[in-house]
Amino acid sequence: MSARRCMLFHRDFRAFTGGHGKVYDWYAHVVAHHAWRASIYFTPESRRDDDNPWIAAGIEPVADWQPGQAQALFLAGSDWQAAAGASPVPPVINLIQGIRHADPAHVLNGYLSRPAVRVCVSATVADALRASGRARGPIEVIEAGIDVAALAALGDAAPARDAVLVDAIKQPTLGAAAAAHLAAHGVVHTLLQSPLPRTDYLRLLAQHAVCLLLPMTTEGFYLPALEAMAIGRAVVVPDAVGNRAYLEPGRNALVPNPQSRDLATAAIDLMHDAAQRTMMAGAGRITAQRFTLERERAAAHALLDRIDALWASL
Numbered sequence: 001m002s003a004r005r006c007m008l009f010h011r012d013f014r015a016f017t018g019g020h021g022k023v024y025d026w027y028a029h030v031v032a033h034h035a036w037r038a039s040i041y042f043t044p045e046s047r048r049d050d051d052n053p054w055i056a057a058g059i060e061p062v063a064d065w066q067p068g069q070a071q072a073l074f075l076a077g078s079d080w081q082a083a084a085g086a087s088p089v090p091p092v093i094n095l096i097q098g099i100r101h102a103d104p105a106h107v108l109n110g111y112l113s114r115p116a117v118r119v120c121v122s123a124t125v126a127d128a129l130r131a132s133g134r135a136r137g138p139i140e141v142i143e144a145g146i147d148v149a150a151l152a153a154l155g156d157a158a159p160a161r162d163a164v165l166v167d168a169i170k171q172p173t174l175g176a177a178a179a180a181h182l183a184a185h186g187v188v189h190t191l192l193q194s195p196l197p198r199t200d201y202l203r204l205l206a207q208h209a210v211c212l213l214l215p216m217t218t219e220g221f222y223l224p225a226l227e228a229m230a231i232g233r234a235v236v237v238p239d240a241v242g243n244r245a246y247l248e249p250g251r252n253a254l255v256p257n258p259q260s261r262d263l264a265t266a267a268i269d270l271m272h273d274a275a276q277r278t279m280m281a282g283a284g285r286i287t288a289q290r291f292t293l294e295r296e297r298a299a300a301h302a303l304l305d306r307i308d309a310l311w312a313s314l
Contacts, residue, residue, distance in 0.1 A: 004037045007093075008062075008070035010079045013046040016053075016198045018223045019097050022121065022144060023076050024053040025293060026095060029300040030074070036304060038074075041065045043082075051197045072307070080111040091311040092116040093303075094137075097144075098220040099241060102128035109134060117310045119303065121221045122245045137314045140303060143245060144221045145296030148230045148288050151202070155231035158206035163188040164267045165208035167224060169195055170216050174260055178212060181264030187271055206231050209277060212267045215240035217258070225253065226291060229284030234277040236266045246291060252283040 007030050013020055030038040040054055042061045050056045067073055067083050067090075075083055076095040083092075094116035101108045102125075112118075112134040120126040121144040129135045164187055168175020172193040179191040190208065195201075205211055211228040219240040226246050228235050237243065238258035249255040254270065256262040270277045303310075 004035055005071045007036055007038045007072040007074050008067060009038060009040045009074045010043075010065065010067075010082050011040060011046060011054075012043040012078070013048075013052050013054075015047065015195055016051045017195075019077060021053065021198070021223075022097060023074075023095065025145065025296065026074060026093075026300065027054070029297045030304070032297060033301050033304050036072075053198075075116070077108065080114060089115065091307055093307070094118045096120045096125055096129065096220070099125055099128045099218045101125075102132040102134070104132075104134075112136065115314045117303070117307065122242045124242050124244060125220045138310050140310075142296060142299040142303065143291060144223060144226075145291050145293040146223060146227055146230055146288065148292045151227055151230035151288070152232065152285065154202060154206050155233065158203060160207060160209040160233060161188075162271065163190060163208050164210045164212055164271060165189070165204060166191045166267075167211065167213045168193045169214075171214035174258065174263075175212075175214050177260035178214075178264045178267075181261055182267065185264075185268055187264075187268055189267075202227065202231070205233060208233060210234045210236060210267050210270045212236045212263060214238070214258075214263075215243065219243060221245060226288055229253070229281075230288035232281050232285050234270050234280045235284055236263060236270065238263065246287050248283070248287065252280060252287045254280070 009027055027038050030036045040061045048055050070090050072090050073092045096118050100106045103109055113136055116137045118135055118139045120141050123141050126139050126141045129139050166175045166179045166189055179189055182189045205228050211233045213225050215222040219242040222240050222243040225235050225237040225243055235253040237253055239255055247253055254266040256266040
């Protein structure tokens with residue numbers, strides 16, 4: 001049996017984000033493939049505590065960043081800055097998690113001219129890349145997955161109290177305004193405006209009957225709403241473009257206009273209607289079952305099986 005090829009990952013890990021979490025999922029997918037192994041390099045500024053999933057898993061990073069000696073590279077976001085001038089250039093997988101890559105005014109757009117096999121977390125992201133005409137190399141879609149079983153177990157173990165969680169980490173001003181409306185109507189709520197460690201954040205989702213989640217105006221996928229569905233909580237979330245991959249407005253979530261009053265009203269309606277809340281939470285759990293990590297891993301492995309052919313097509 002031939003030796004497994006090594007794919008080198010790069011991360012500047014200052015705090016847990018959904019983007020880091022998805023890169024870690026891909027690291028695990030590569031390790032699980034019969035023909036591949038993986039290594040990870042962290043910048044000197046990276047945190048190395050239990051909120052870093054690689055550290056939590058006991059994975060030892062490599063000491064030096066040597067992309068020119070790698071057999072393959074996995075890059076996401078601004079990782080490209082560290083890969084400049086790598087020679088010889090190995091096969092590169094570029095994970096694209098946001099629509100902003102297609103925006104000519106964004107710094108990430110400049111990296112699209114570099115050769116890579118680009119993997120988009122949603123069809124919406126892939127459509128934006130293709131429309132830009134900037135991407136050099138094939139564009140693949142592998143929808144983001146989540147650990148559905150673990151999230152469902154968390155929801156079962158932590159019964160929700162009759163309260164609303166307002167996740168305003170990405171939209172603190174909008175979230176504060178929505179929380180003020182909730183307070184004016186006497187609705188018990190928690191306003192979250194700063195990031196939490198991963199386990200604390202998921203536990204907070206599970207502790208609330210209704211999760212009012214505020215993504216940026218445009219997201220590539222937006223995992224928190226799908227995670228809340230998997231946990232079994234009723235979701236209120238505005239349209240963020242990428243979350244259309246799983247949203248079914250009125251069935252598995254309420255999708256109001258991104259105005260504080262409209263968002264709060266939707267959450268209040270769910271708090272006052274236990275039957276609708278239960279129906280929506282159940283529909284959300286069914287939706288989440290379509291986005292498992294196992295499904296994502298199978299698609300990732302299929303891509304790895306043809307990575308050389310894809311790279312040769314550039």
